[in-house]
Amino acid sequence: MVDVPPPTLPPARSRTRTWAVVAAACTGQFLVVLDVSVVNVALPSMRTDLGLSGPGLQWVVNAYSIAFAGFMLLGGRAADIYGRKRMFLTGLGLFTAASLAGGFAQEGWQLLAARAGQGLGAAVLSPATLTILTAAVPEGAARTRAIGTWMAVGAGGGAAGGLIGGVLTDALSWRWVLLINVPVGVLVLAGAAVWLAEGRAGDRRRVDLLGAVLVTAGLATTAYGVVQTEAAGWTGAATLVPLLGGPALLGVFVLVEARAAAPLMPLRVLGVRAVSAANVSMLILGSASFGMWYFMTVYAQNVLGYTPLEAGFALVPSSAAVFVGAKAAPAIMARTGAKPLAVTGVLVAAAGFGWQSTMGVDGSYLTAVCLPGVLMMAGVGLASTPLATLATSGAAPGDAGLVSGLVNTSRTMGGALGLAVLSTVAAARTGGSTGAAEITAGYALAFRTSALVLTAGALMMLIWLPGSRGTDTRRGPGSRAGGLGGRSGKEAAPAALHSPEA
Numbered sequence: 001m002v003d004v005p006p007p008t009l010p011p012a013r014s015r016t017r018t019w020a021v022v023a024a025a026c027t028g029q030f031l032v033v034l035d036v037s038v039v040n041v042a043l044p045s046m047r048t049d050l051g052l053s054g055p056g057l058q059w060v061v062n063a064y065s066i067a068f069a070g071f072m073l074l075g076g077r078a079a080d081i082y083g084r085k086r087m088f089l090t091g092l093g094l095f096t097a098a099s100l101a102g103g104f105a106q107e108g109w110q111l112l113a114a115r116a117g118q119g120l121g122a123a124v125l126s127p128a129t130l131t132i133l134t135a136a137v138p139e140g141a142a143r144t145r146a147i148g149t150w151m152a153v154g155a156g157g158g159a160a161g162g163l164i165g166g167v168l169t170d171a172l173s174w175r176w177v178l179l180i181n182v183p184v185g186v187l188v189l190a191g192a193a194v195w196l197a198e199g200r201a202g203d204r205r206r207v208d209l210l211g212a213v214l215v216t217a218g219l220a221t222t223a224y225g226v227v228q229t230e231a232a233g234w235t236g237a238a239t240l241v242p243l244l245g246g247p248a249l250l251g252v253f254v255l256v257e258a259r260a261a262a263p264l265m266p267l268r269v270l271g272v273r274a275v276s277a278a279n280v281s282m283l284i285l286g287s288a289s290f291g292m293w294y295f296m297t298v299y300a301q302n303v304l305g306y307t308p309l310e311a312g313f314a315l316v317p318s319s320a321a322v323f324v325g326a327k328a329a330p331a332i333m334a335r336t337g338a339k340p341l342a343v344t345g346v347l348v349a350a351a352g353f354g355w356q357s358t359m360g361v362d363g364s365y366l367t368a369v370c371l372p373g374v375l376m377m378a379g380v381g382l383a384s385t386p387l388a389t390l391a392t393s394g395a396a397p398g399d400a401g402l403v404s405g406l407v408n409t410s411r412t413m414g415g416a417l418g419l420a421v422l423s424t425v426a427a428a429r430t431g432g433s434t435g436a437a438e439i440t441a442g443y444a445l446a447f448r449t450s451a452l453v454l455t456a457g458a459l460m461m462l463i464w465l466p467g468s469r470g471t472d473t474r475r476g477p478g479s480r481a482g483g484l485g486g487r488s489g490k491e492a493a494p495a496a497l498h499s500p501e502a
Contacts, residue, residue, distance in 0.1 A: 031095065074209075091125025282414065
């Protein structure tokens with residue numbers, strides 16, 4: 001495939017456009033990740049206002065996450081085929097319109113439908129942000145810094161969701177956790193229309209809609225089955241049918257992709273070691289860490305008695321930690337390499353989750369919220385950037401959007417499934433009791449489970465992730481430390497695909 005470059009510009013204007021592109025990409029990513037977590041502190045208010053059930057409340061989070069993850073491969077491929085700018089504007093427009101609809105929802109089903117619409121818009125927007133960024137910044141130290149900024153802003157969006165949601169819920173109402181996206185979305189749309197240049201892979205193949213429907217249905221059905229275990233148990237028909245049907249649909253998806261002339265997910269991409277190992281690692285990291293914001297906000301409000309605003313402020317140090325970790329990762333990675341930093345970050349996060357599992361009914365803010373939260377999120381920030389860099393370094397130019405979508409799919413779908421599983425784990429331990437001690441014990445077991453998953457994940461990464469040769473970004477092919485130099489992604493990616501480590 002031939003990547004269509006933007007028009008040549010004078011150096012000064014080119015640098016201005018480059019960083020304008022980075023700013024637009026990071027803002028778009030901030031919005032879509034923010035909306036994964038911003039609703040958490042508003043959930044009790046939503047339940048009271050709209051009469052949502054307990055499982056329905058969980059679906060306020062999962063409707064967004066599953067639509068986001070399920071359609072992201074489609075969004076990534078569409079960016080390659082129809083144009084990154086076009087898909088960025090389309091995704092952001094849909095996301096903004098769905099946010100407006102959700103803010104004015106009068107019934108529970110309307111809110112869930114709007115959240116699914118937001119997730120669909122995010123699925124189109126998010127892979128376009130990373131593809132636009134990697135196309136605008138040449139491979140080397142500058143691209144690593146740009147990806148680090150993108151990861152930090154995205155992680156910061158997830159982390160800041162608690163604070164922003166708390167402020168808006170207390171000061172205005174829960175509706176503003178959705179409505180706040182509207183003015184920001186309109187401003188970014190206007191700026192992106194001016195500053196972004198169009199770019200696409202040269203092949204105008206048809207989008208694989210059947211593959212998109214199958215993978216989304218499979219992921220959503222599996223997540224629904226996990227959620228049903230809380231009410232129906234693991235052996236009930238309401239649980240077994242979706243738990244068996246979801247993987248079956250995913251199996252059909254694999255068969256379709258193997259035979260399709262223009263597959264949504266070319267299976268050859270997963271044959272690249274850097275891509276497959278980094279995405280599995282990202283799925284594990286997301287599955288263990290995503291539920292942290294959910295459990296911490298409900299623990300702070302339901303057990304420790306915090307208001308939504310206080311719960312939001314309580315998580316500010318964790319928000320700062322994930323941002324600092326992701327921003328520090330590129331500089332550390334230049335000295336250690338991507339794999340050692342990714343493994344170290346996951347182990348740091350596991351230690352934080354283990355500490356958090358010692359939480360109690362009368363826990364102090366410092367030891368039951370602040371310090372464990374900082375450790376958990378600093379580790380997530382340190383691990384995310386090298387994993388994203390490893391995954392995208394193994395992509396050919398025509399697959400850049402696809403691999404960007406796959407990275408986000410792995411993280412987000414891991415988070416959705418992880419939240420469903422961990423909520424079930426916590427509910428099983430609680431046994432239906434509403435007492436503070438039982439609720440806390442359930443949350444503690446969820447954090448302990450996450451710590452074990454992350455520890456196992458670190459061992460897997462140590463064995464599977466590629467080392468210093470081929471796809472490691474410690475000294476990327478043709479890179480020059482500290483500058484914008486180095487070979488472009490168009491030149492370097494095919495070498496990564498055929499490197500010994502791949």
